[in-house]
Each structure stands twice: as C-alpha cells, then as structure tokens.
Amino acid sequence: AQSVAQPEDQVNVAEGNPLTVKCTYSVSGNPYLFWYVQYPNRGLQFLLKYITGDNLVKGSYGFEAEFNKSQTSFHLKKPSALVSDSALYFCAVRDTGSARQLTFGSGTQLTVLP
Amino acid sequence: GAVVSQHPSWVICKSGTSVKIECRSLDFQATTMFWYRQFPKQSLMLMATSNEGSKATYEQGVEKDKFLINHASLTLSTLTVTSAHPEDSSFYICSVDRGLNYGYTFGSGTRLTVV
Numbered sequence A: 001a002q003s004v005a006q007p008e009d010q011v012n013v014a015e016g017n018p019l020t021v022k023c024t025y026s027v028s029g030n031p032y033l034f035w036y037v038q039y040p041n042r043g044l045q046f047l048l049k050y051i052t053g054d055n056l057v058k059g060s061y062g063f064e065a066e067f068n069k070s071q072t073s074f075h076l077k078k079p080s081a082l083v084s085d086s087a088l089y090f091c092a093v094r095d096t097g098s099a100r101q102l103t104f105g106s107g108t109q110l111t112v113l114p
Numbered sequence B: 001g002a003v004v005s006q007h008p009s010w011v012i013c014k015s016g017t018s019v020k021i022e023c024r025s026l027d028f029q030a031t032t033m034f035w036y037r038q039f040p041k042q043s044l045m046l047m048a049t050s051n052e053g054s055k056a057t058y059e060q061g062v063e064k065d066k067f068l069i070n071h072a073s074l075t076l077s078t079l080t081v082t083s084a085h086p087e088d089s090s091f092y093i094c095s096v097d098r099g100l101n102y103g104y105t106f107g108s109g110t111r112l113t114v115v
Helices: none
Strands: A003-005 A010-014 A019-021 A024-026 A031-038 A044-050 A056-058 A064-068 A073-078 A087-095 A108-113 B004-007 B010-013 B019-025 B032-038 B044-051 B067-073 B076-081 B090-097 B104-106 B110-114
Touching: A003 A087, A010 A019, A019 A108, A024 A073, A031 A064, A031 A073, A044 A056, A044 A064, A044 A073, A044 B104, A073 A087, B004 B090, B010 B019, B019 B032, B019 B090, B019 B110, B032 B067, B032 B076, B044 B067, B076 B090
Parallel strands: A010 A108, B010 B110
Antiparallel strands: A003 A024, A019 A073, A031 A044, A031 A087, A056 A064, A064 A073, A087 A108, B004 B019, B019 B076, B032 B044, B032 B090, B067 B076, B090 B104, B090 B110
C-alpha cells in the first residue's frame, strides 16, 4: 500500500522568505512523487514531479523539491515566497507497480503574509 | 499541455434527484480517468478508476450503484450521482492519466450541493 504524510496542516511565512512544505511517503517499490497546488473551488495544478534521475526537481512558479530516499521525503521549497503562493498544497505518490492511481497527502495550507 | 474540461462547475439539486458530471479530455485520448471526492479543507479521496470501454473500478466503501461511471469514449467520462442526498454534497474532481512522462491533469472540479 502507498501513503503520503504532510505533517503540517498550516504553514505561515513572510513574503520574501524561503518556504518549505514537508512531505514523507511510503511505498513498497520505487516512488513516483508529485506536488500539486489548489486554489479555492478549483482543481489541482501540477507543480513538479520526481520520476527518476536528479534528486533536485525544479518545477513551475519557482518551486523545487528534493527527493531524499533515505528519509523517504519529498519536501517542496521556494527561495522567496510571494503572497500569490498562498494556497493549498498536496503531495502525492504513485507506486511503480501496476496501480496507476495517485494517493494524496492531507494537504498543507500555505499562507504568505505581506 | 493537455486540457481537461469538467462540467458543470457547480450544481444545486434536490434530494432524490440524479446529477451527471462530465469530464472531457480535450486533446488527449484517455484510456484511464480518475474520479475524486474532496470534503472542505480535506484531501482528495479516490472514488473510482474509469476505464474506457469497460467497467469502472471502485474503491472500497464507494457504492457503485450510487456513483455510476461511464467511460464510453477516449475523451469523455461521466459520473452520475443517483438519488442524491445532502451527505453527497461535496467537491468532485476528475483526472486524466497521461502517462508518467506527462503526468496527471485535473479538471476544475464540480461543487455539488444537495438540498
């Protein structure tokens, strides 16, 4: 079975400061990992993914994430937060097995304060 | 990138009626689509996997007779909430599986309110 944990329900950061949104995962094989962002009453927008290769993945809107196999983590980061980054962020995992569906974390509400 | 159109974006219906939600893959032939349900300030819970030309695969605890899924073509999957009740009120989101290289694309969601 695959699972994802986002330990923080809420993250607050001042505009211009770096931000980190944490994610840890559990899969039986190798993971495919994703980050999505959701604005109110909207679907999910893709930010970035890790399939294989470089552990540091760069994505949309200046976000990046680092895959750490030993810690089973895939934390989302951005060097300088913007107020417009305020949204709900979801980490998701898919096993390399036959099941193709994503399993989502519980979500982290990011608030960037002006 | 691929575009997924979900319609309607919101719907209000009376208890006991049925509501159909459409998910269209506009520029990608999708053999597999997923339907999720999201409660306020909660995560997405997978309801079912929609397979083109065959029966949908439902997650444990999801009533297949209540949530009817039809995936008759490579560009359209529909979710029908039958005999809706207030507890079915939720945000429903579809997703298209475009393969690992291209990832998953999500519809904009449907807010269902049953009164």
